[in-house]
């Protein structure tokens with residue numbers, strides 16, 4: 001299983017040196033290859049000194065196997081992405097798992113409540129105007145997946161009669177509970193990251209920003225299956241996710257999952273949801289928003 005690169009800068013760090021990425025804190029970039037080679041050599045020397053020659057040779061072989069396996073995985077995932085191979089046994093299903101997300105977001109520094117990813121107030125207004133206002137009806141029941149520190153919840157709760165916030169991170173939910181202690185129209189649900197534990201036809205709209213960019217294709221497919229089930233007829237699901245074009249390196253640096261625009265279209269078609277629009281407007285290169293609509297009876 002791929003473990004997430006945990007040393008994301010903390011919210012406090014990004015507050016002073018703001019990331020140029022509106023949605024995701026800039027992960028620690030990998031060291032340049034020169035220093036990587038120097039590090040590997042240093043480890044081998046230490047292995048020789050501490051464990052002896054045989055140990056150092058085996059340790060070196062193990063490093064080589066790991067590096068070949070990583071490259072092989074990247075190539076396999078490229079094919080899976082190109083051909084929309086989404087299976088529990090696929091390589092992409094081993095990355096960006098629920099466990100990875102729980103570990104990352106339960107220990108994240110939420111002191112800026114996710115606003116460290118807000119480009120500017122104008123940008124946030126544009127997201128509300130173009131994506132929330134047309135699809136999240138006022139006075140309805142809205143499901144928000146992955147509220148984090150409540151960056152969008154604060155807006156949605158003011159226009160909805162009921163908001164259900166569903167997250168895999170207990171920490172994120174407890175931050176929202178504390179932040180919105182005075183709001184009586186929010187329900188908090190801890191999920192298993194692979195679907196929506198709500199009754200059929202129980203919500204008018206679904207909103208999820210900066211969440212499916214970090215969820216693998218298999219879990220994403222399970223969510224889209226449930227969109228169709230929990231949405232009332234004609235309701236919209238608006239989700240922010242990766243597209244097919246960002247490079248492997250770029251995606252790794254931004255902790256972007258292996259989901260593509262085509263996969264989302266396949267999942268929607270599989271479950272009878274109409275893809276109303278798939279667009280990169282107001283988003284960083286490599287990300288998209290897809291708006292899906294549940295069929296009318």
Ligand SMILES: C[S@@+](CC[C@H](N)C(=O)[O-])C[C@H]1O[C@@H](n2cnc3c(N)ncnc32)[C@H](O)[C@@H]1O
Pocket residue numbers: 098101102105113114115117145146147148149150151152166167168169172191192193194208209210211214215219
């Ligand atoms: C980058 S934060 C974004 C928070 C918020 N949506 C925002 O835009 O500020 C990602 C959030 O998604 C949640 N998350 C990650 N994987 C999830 C999953 N499979 N199901 C539900 N929530 C998930 C995390 O716990 C975290 O709260």
